[in-house]
Amino acid sequence: xxxxxxxxLLRPRGPKxxxxxxxxxxxxxxxGGREPHPDWKIVNIVPSENADYVRSCTDLSPFxxxxxxxxxxxxxVEHLGYKRDLVKALTEFNRVLEPGGTVxxxxxxLTTLCELFxxxxxxxxxxxxxxxxxxxxxxxxxxxxxVGLSEEILTTxxxxxxxxxxxxxxxxGLFKDASTLVYHGRPISLNVIxxxxxxx
Numbered sequence: 001x002x003x004x005x006x007x008x009l010l011r012p013r014g015p016k017x018x019x020x021x022x023x024x025x026x027x028x029x030x031x032g033g034r035e036p037h038p039d040w041k042i043v044n045i046v047p048s049e050n051a052d053y054v055r056s057c058t059d060l061s062p063f064x065x066x067x068x069x070x071x072x073x074x075x076x077v078e079h080l081g082y083k084r085d086l087v088k089a090l091t092e093f094n095r096v097l098e099p100g101g102t103v104x105x106x107x108x109x110l111t112t113l114c115e116l117f118x119x120x121x122x123x124x125x126x127x128x129x130x131x132x133x134x135x136x137x138x139x140x141x142x143x144x145x146x147v148g149l150s151e152e153i154l155t156t157x158x159x160x161x162x163x164x165x166x167x168x169x170x171x172x173g174l175f176k177d178a179s180t181l182v183y184h185g186r187p188i189s190l191n192v193i194x195x196x197x198x199x200x
Contacts, residue, residue, distance in 0.1 A: 026069035035177075069101055071103040099199040100196060104172050109150065109189055112190075134148060
């Protein structure tokens, strides 16, 4: 019995199995982002030291089809014309997302802003600020709003671009940005999560 044990210990072994390869980090795009985060790549039309890709969100050609796990775009798509560029951007989001991937979009909620603008308790300065939230700060070329989006209108654009299961949420819990802005006690952002259809 001892001899068998020794022979088994001295028997040549086959090659070692290859070491497990570390799982690749899912690619996540923060469209219009400024705040660096190790899990997200920033895509912004405005150059900055934190931007990983300087380009319009209507052209995500550096990314192949189905290679992005998640997209986050806070107060971005209202800067796109609704006749062409908004659909183009949402279609690009859908193209680069992997099957079952999600996009988180925040925009100024046109319904809430209209209600605020008509609130008789607001003064002229307040209404001027609400108007700027509707039409953009207009401090530089990319700071203009070209479309007003309610939940119904944004959902229609998302469905038209190939998304499904659009869900409105209170907040995303990801970044400190305009998606959490409250004015006169009212959250002014429309925050939705939309899914690309899964495999099959």
